[in-house]
Amino acid sequence: MxxxxxxxxxxxxxxxxxxxxxxxxxxxxxxxxxxxxxxxxxxxxxxxxxxxxxxxxxxxxxxxxxxxxxxxxxxxxPNYGKKGKVEIEDKETTEEESLTKETDTNPPSNMDYAQIRLSAMKAKEQAEQEKLATVLTYTRESFAPYMKEEDLNILCKYICLFHADKDIPKVVRTVKVDSAIRTIDLMHFGWNIGYQFSKSGIQIATFIKRIFAEALKESEISTLKSKLRLEGKCTIKIDTTLKQSA
Known part of the structure; x- marks a missing residue:
């Protein structure tokens, strides 16, 4: 041109x-x-x-x-007609390639929105399920030596409800723990799992107060909230990673 x-x-x-x-x-x-x-x-x-x-x-x-x-x-x-035809075809091919390249570079913004959103939601759900599985494994490993199997299963059930933001039954079966587990251990445990679930201090304190009602009968929710990360001699330590044991 x-x-x-x-x-x-x-x-x-x-x-x-x-x-x-x-x-x-x-x-x-x-x-x-x-x-x-x-x-x-x-x-x-x-x-x-x-x-x-x-x-x-x-x-x-x-x-x-x-x-x-x-x-x-x-x-x-004959050669003249073929030459003109070839030139026209080459021009059309060049225009098609240019259009295809532009389309690949700038895909329609709204074409795959639903698919992208669905994929993101699935990835988020999978991440949450993996997080829950890690917390449940951590719970079983932490309390297996200090709790009966039946109580441990109930505790895991309540943790699933806690993770899903679902209401725990008003009348709950108190989870009993061995006397080796003290108040500081239960506060640390509550903070560890609540941190993974992005729960607030008041949510964590309320949860452990209801689930471990017998062990924490002398502690108020406000006190538990302010001392979730209390330092001192303990069996269950503060852990922000909750790495599963091999």
Whole structure:
């Protein structure tokens, strides 16, 4: 496209230069035959404009009459027709490739929204389930030596409800623990699992107060909330990772 435009500009300047030269020659001939300088310039302008007008008219004539005639004559030659067809096909192919590239680079913003959202929701749900599984494993490993199996299963059931933000039954079966587990251990345990579930201090304190009601009967919820990370001698330590044992 740029080459064709450059060729047209070159041809135009060439014709214009030729017209100027012919106009200058006409001026010199006029001066030679007795014209004054002013009339010589008039002859120069008239000759140049006439030649330019003739060139433009000839172009229009060629486009309207001679060009279709030549096209018809050249179409009789097989190679000419094939060449034109190949050029058209190459142009169409280039345009299609360009359009495909733009489409791949800039995909529609709303086409895959539902699929992307569904995939994100599934990934989030999977992460939460893995987190819950880690907490349950940690719970069993922490309390297996200090709690009966039946109580441990009930505790895990309540932890699942705690994770899902579901209401724990108003009348709950108190989970009993061995005397080796003290208040500080239960506060640490509550904080460890609550941290993984992104629970607030009051939620954690309320949960352990209800589940371990017998062991924490002397402690108020407000006290438990303020001392969840109390330092001191303990069996269950503060743990923000809850890595599962191999």
């Amino acid at each position: 740029k080459t064709e435009k450059l060729e047209k500009q070159t041809l135009t300047w060439f014709v214009f230069s030729a017209n100027v030269i012919v106009g200058a020659m006409a001026r010199q001939m006029g001066l030679h035959h007795g014209l004054d300088a002013f009339n010589g310039y008039v002859a120069f302008m008239v000759c140049t404009l006439m030649l330019t007008a003739i060139y433009i008219n000839l172009q229009e004539l060629f486009k309207r009459t001679l060009s279709p005639l030549f096209e018809t004559l050249f179409m009789k030659f």
